[in-house]
Amino acid sequence: MKSSANPFWTLLAALCVPLAAQAGAAEQAREQCAACHALDAPEPGTRNIDERLTRKAPPLYYAGNKFRREWLESWLRQPARIRPAGVFPPAHAKSTPQGDVIDESTLPAHVALPADEAAAMADFLMQLRPFDDRLAAVRYQPGTISLRMGQMNFSKFKGCDGCHRDAPDVGGVSGPELHSAWKRLQPQFIASFIADPTAWDPNTLMPRMELNDAEVARLADYLKALQEDGS
Amino acid sequence: MRRTALTLVLALACASAFADEGARNGEKLYRVYCTQCHGLQGNGKGINAAHLSVQPRDHTDTAEMSARTDDDLFKAIKEGGKAVNKSVLMPSWKANLSDEDVRALVAYLRELCCRK
Numbered sequence: 001m002k003s004s005a006n007p008f009w010t011l012l013a014a015l016c017v018p019l020a021a022q023a024g025a026a027e028q029a030r031e032q033c034a035a036c037h038a039l040d041a042p043e044p045g046t047r048n049i050d051e052r053l054t055r056k057a058p059p060l061y062y063a064g065n066k067f068r069r070e071w072l073e074s075w076l077r078q079p080a081r082i083r084p085a086g087v088f089p090p091a092h093a094k095s096t097p098q099g100d101v102i103d104e105s106t107l108p109a110h111v112a113l114p115a116d117e118a119a120a121m122a123d124f125l126m127q128l129r130p131f132d133d134r135l136a137a138v139r140y141q142p143g144t145i146s147l148r149m150g151q152m153n154f155s156k157f158k159g160c161d162g163c164h165r166d167a168p169d170v171g172g173v174s175g176p177e178l179h180s181a182w183k184r185l186q187p188q189f190i191a192s193f194i195a196d197p198t199a200w201d202p203n204t205l206m207p208r209m210e211l212n213d214a215e216v217a218r219l220a221d222y223l224k225a226l227q228e229d230g231s
Numbered sequence: 232m233r234r235t236a237l238t239l240v241l242a243l244a245c246a247s248a249f250a251d252e253g254a255r256n257g258e259k260l261y262r263v264y265c266t267q268c269h270g271l272q273g274n275g276k277g278i279n280a281a282h283l284s285v286q287p288r289d290h291t292d293t294a295e296m297s298a299r300t301d302d303d304l305f306k307a308i309k310e311g312g313k314a315v316n317k318s319v320l321m322p323s324w325k326a327n328l329s330d331e332d333v334r335a336l337v338a339y340l341r342e343l344c345c346r347k
Binding site: 050052094157162163171174198207208 | 262325
C-alpha cells in the first residue's frame with residue numbers, strides 16, 4: 001500500500017487533478033449544459049428560424065472568444081439574469097391591455113455551481129475559441145468617452161436603448177443588459193459583435209448597423225465608461 | 232379547353248399555396264424579429280415599447296397600414312426607418328433577413344393589418 005504522504009504521489013495528484021477536473025467539466029458540459037446551450041458550431045453562414053424560435057440559452061461554442069474567464073467563473077458560482085426577458089423574449093412575454101409585459105414566472109433560473117466545478121467549467125469554456133482569427137483582425141483599441149456623450153450616442157443617435165439597458169431599469173428589455181458588459185465580455189469581442197452580430201450568430205435578434213470603426217469604438221468605449229463609473 | 236382550365240386551376244391553387252406558405256413563414260419571422268417592439272398582437276405594444284422615444288407602428292391599424300404600399304413596407308424592413316423618413320429606432324434588417332424573408336413579412340403584415 002502506498003502512503004498518501006509520499007512526495008511522488010502528491011506531485012502526481014497535483015498534476016492530474018486539474019486535468020481530471022477539466023475532463024470532468026467537458027463531460028458535465030456535454031451531459032448537462034448541452035441540453036440548452038449549443039456547444040457545437042452550426043454550418044457556417046446558415047440561418048435557422050426554428051432554432052431561434054426554440055432556443056433556450058445562448059450558444060457557448062465560442063465562449064472562449066466571448067467571455068472574460070474571471071467573470072465566467074464568478075457568474076457560474078452566482079448566476080444573475082443578464083437578459084431581462086430571457087434568451088428568446090417572445091416566449092416570456094404576455095399581452096395585457098396596457099401592452100406586452102415580461103412573464104417572470106416563465107423565466108428559468110440557471111443552476112449555480114460549487115466553486116471547484118465553476119473553475120473547471122470556466123477553464124473548459126475558455127478553450128472553445130473557433131474565432132481567434134476573427135478577433136485578431138479587430139482593430140479596436142479601448143479608449144475613453146464621457147458618460148454624457150456615450151449615453152447620448154447609445155440612445156438618441158444609435159437607438160441601442162430600444163432593446164438594451166445601460167443602467168438597471170433604464171432601457172429596453174429584449175436584449176442582454178449592457179451595464180455589466182465590459183466586465184463580462186472581451187473588448188475585441190464587443191467591437192466585433194457590434195460591427196456584425198450576424199457573423200457571430202446567424203440567428204441573432206440584433207441587427208447589423210453598418211457602423212464604421214470609429215462608431216463601433218464609441219459604443220464599445222461607452223460600455224467601458226459605464227464599468228469604470230460603476231466600479 | 233378542359234386541359235387549359237385544369238392547368239389554370241392548378242396554377243391558381245399553387246399560387247395560393249405559395250402565398251399561404253409565405254404568410255406562415257412571415258408569421259414565424261414576425262414572432263422572432265418584430266414582436267419585441269411591435270408586440271405579440273402586432274399592436275405596437277411590445278415589451279420594449281415603453282422604453283422607446285418613438286412608439287412602434289401599430290400593424291393592426293388598417294387605415295394606417297393601407298396607406299403604405301408593399302414596396303414601402305419592404306423598404307422599411309430591409310433598409311430601416313431612416314430610409315423611409317421614419318424613426319432610426321426601426322433598424323435595417325438586411326443582414327438578418329433575406330429578400331424572401333422580407334417579402335414573407337410583408338405578406339404577413341397584410342394579413343395582420345386587415346383581418347379585423
